Amino acid sequence: MTEQHGMTVEEAALEVKRLAEQLVAADRKDLLLRAIGVPLLEELRLEAARGRLSRLIITEDFRFVLADYNLEVELQPVHKAVYLLFLAHPEGIEFKRLAEYREELTAYYMKTARLLDREKIEEGVEHLVNPLDNAINEKCSRIKKTFLELMDEYTASYYFISSHTKKHIGRRVWYERLKVITLPRELVKMEDGRSKN
Numbered sequence: 001m002t003e004q005h006g007m008t009v010e011e012a013a014l015e016v017k018r019l020a021e022q023l024v025a026a027d028r029k030d031l032l033l034r035a036i037g038v039p040l041l042e043e044l045r046l047e048a049a050r051g052r053l054s055r056l057i058i059t060e061d062f063r064f065v066l067a068d069y070n071l072e073v074e075l076q077p078v079h080k081a082v083y084l085l086f087l088a089h090p091e092g093i094e095f096k097r098l099a100e101y102r103e104e105l106t107a108y109y110m111k112t113a114r115l116l117d118r119e120k121i122e123e124g125v126e127h128l129v130n131p132l133d134n135a136i137n138e139k140c141s142r143i144k145k146t147f148l149e150l151m152d153e154y155t156a157s158y159y160f161i162s163s164h165t166k167k168h169i170g171r172r173v174w175y176e177r178l179k180v181i182t183l184p185r186e187l188v189k190m191e192d193g194r195s196k197n
Contacts, residue, residue, distance in 0.1 A: 054071075055067040058191060060191045078139060091178075095136055158184075163177065164179070
C-alpha cells in the first residue's frame with residue numbers, strides 16, 4: 001500500500017471510480033475516453049479479458065480444446081493448419097505474403113490431415129497462398145464462426161484471426177495489413193508440453 005500525493009493507491013482507485021461515474025452520469029464518455037487514452041484502454045481491455053480467457057490445448061492428435069471451458073473447437077484439418085500457422089507467428093502475417101509461408105503451412109496441413117495424400121494437401125495450400133484466390137478469407141471466416149459459436153464476440157476476438165494495421169514511417173509512410181491471433185501465447189499449450197511463446 002504505497003502513498004502518492006497523500007493518498008494510497010486504493011484511495012486513488014476509488015477517486016478514479018468516483019470521477020468516472022461522474023463523467024458517465026453527465027453523459028461525457030468522450031471526456032473519460034480522452035482522459036484514459038486509447039492505448040491504456042486497450043491494456044485495460046486485455047486485462048479484463050484475461051480473467052475470462054481459456055487455455056487453448058492442442059493435443060498430440062491435433063484436437064483443439066478450450067480447457068477452462070471444457071469445450072473442443074471443431075475444425076477441419078485445413079482450418080487447423082491455417083490456425084497453427086498464425087499461432088506460430090504472433091507478429092502477424094499479411095495475406096499477400098502467404099506464399100512465403102507455403103512450406104510451413106504444408107507441414108501443418110500434413111500433420112492435421114494425415115489421411116489426405118500429399119498432392120491434395122499441396123493443391124489446397126496453393127489455393128490458400130494464391131493472393132487472387134479467396135480461400136484464405138473463407139478459412140478465416142469459418143474459424144471465426146466456430147469460435148463465435150462457443151463464446152461471446154468480445155472473448156472470441158482473442159481466438160480468431162483478425163486484422164491489425166501496422167504503420168511504418170521512414171522515407172515514406174506505409175502500412176502493413178497484418179492478420180493476427182491476439183490470444184496471449186502463454187495460454188496456448190501443446191499437449192507434449194511445448195508452449196507457443
